[in-house]
Amino acid sequence: MKFTAEINVMPLKALLDPQGKAVTSGLKKMGFTGVENVRIGKHITVEIEAEDADAAKKEIDLACKKLLSNPVIEDYHFELHELKMTG
Amino acid sequence: MKFTAEINVMPLKALLDPQGKAVTSGLKKMGFTGVENVRIGKHITVEIEAEDADAAKKEIDLACKKLLSNPVIEDYHFELHELKMTG
Numbered sequence: 001m002k003f004t005a006e007i008n009v010m011p012l013k014a015l016l017d018p019q020g021k022a023v024t025s026g027l028k029k030m031g032f033t034g035v036e037n038v039r040i041g042k043h044i045t046v047e048i049e050a051e052d053a054d055a056a057k058k059e060i061d062l063a064c065k066k067l068l069s070n071p072v073i074e075d076y077h078f079e080l081h082e083l084k085m086t087g
Numbered sequence: 088m089k090f091t092a093e094i095n096v097m098p099l100k101a102l103l104d105p106q107g108k109a110v111t112s113g114l115k116k117m118g119f120t121g122v123e124n125v126r127i128g129k130h131i132t133v134e135i136e137a138e139d140a141d142a143a144k145k146e147i148d149l150a151c152k153k154l155l156s157n158p159v160i161e162d163y164h165f166e167l168h169e170l171k172m173t174g
Contacts, residue, residue, distance in 0.1 A: 008130045023131075023154065032150055034143075043095045043130035044110075049121035056121075063119055067110065075163040 002085070003048050003056040007078040009069045010041035044068055047083065055079055089172070090135050090143040094165040096156045097128035131155055134170065144169055 015069045017039050024038040046063070050056035060078055069076040098104045104126050111125040133150070137143035147165055156163040 007139060010130065010132070012119075012162060020131075024172065026138075026154060027150055028131075030153060032135075032146060034146065035150070036134040036136070039132045039134075041130045043097065043128045045124075045126045046095070046105075046114075047123040048119075049123070057115075059119060063114055063117075063122070 001050060001052060001056075002083040003050065003053065004081050004083050005044075005046045005048060005056070005060045006036050006081070007044040007046065007060070007064060007068060007076055008041060009064070009074050009076045010039060012073060012075055015073055032034065041074065042068075053080060053082070088137060088139060088143075089170040090137065090140065091168050091170050092131075092135060092143070092147045092165050093168070094131040094147070094155060094163055095128060096131065096134065096151070096161050096163045097126060099162055102160055109122045122157060128144060128161065129155075140167060140169070 020039040023040060024035060027035045046060065048056050048059060050059060057080055064076045064078065065071065107126040110127060111122060114122045133147065135143050135146055137146060144167055147167065151163045151165065152158065
C-alpha cells in the first residue's frame with residue numbers, strides 16, 4: 001500500500017524563532033498590523049510504500065526522529081493518507 | 088476576533104526540489120527503502136486579529152502573495168482557525 005505523509009516540523013514553542021520574528025516585523029511594516037507571533041518551520045511530504053498504515057506510521061515516525069527533525073530544537077507532527085491508485 | 092492561520096508553502100510540482108531529492112536519497116541510504124518523492128517546503132503559523140474570518144482570509148492571502156511565498160517557484164495553501172480565548 002502506498003501512503004503520503006504530511007509532516008510539519010516546527011521550532012519548539014519555548015525557543016525563540018528569529019526567522020519568524022523577522023517575518024512578523026516585516027509584515028507589520030508592510031501594513032499587516034493585525035499580525036502577531038509568526039513561526040516558521042518545515043512542511044515535508046513523503047510518499048511511502050508499506051504493508052499497512054501502522055507500518056507506514058512507524059517508518060515515518062522513525063524518519064522524523066532520525067533525519068527530518070532535530071528534537072533538541074524542533075517538534076514534529078504528521079498525518080498519513082492512503083494514496084489511491086486510479087485506473 | 089483572533090485567528091491562527093496554518094500556511095504551507097511548497098515548491099511547485101513542475102519544479103525540481105533539490106533539498107527533497109537529497110533527503111529522499113539520504114532516507115534510502117539509512118534503510119528507509121519504501122520512501123519516494125520527498126518534497127520540502129515551509130510551514131508557517133500566523134496569529135491575526137481581524138473583524139471576521141473573511142477579513143482574516145483576505146489579509147493572509149495577501150501576505151502569502153506579497154511576502155511569504157514566491158509565486159514563480161512556490162504555491163501556498165492555508166487553513167484558518169478561530170482562536171478561542173479562555174477565562
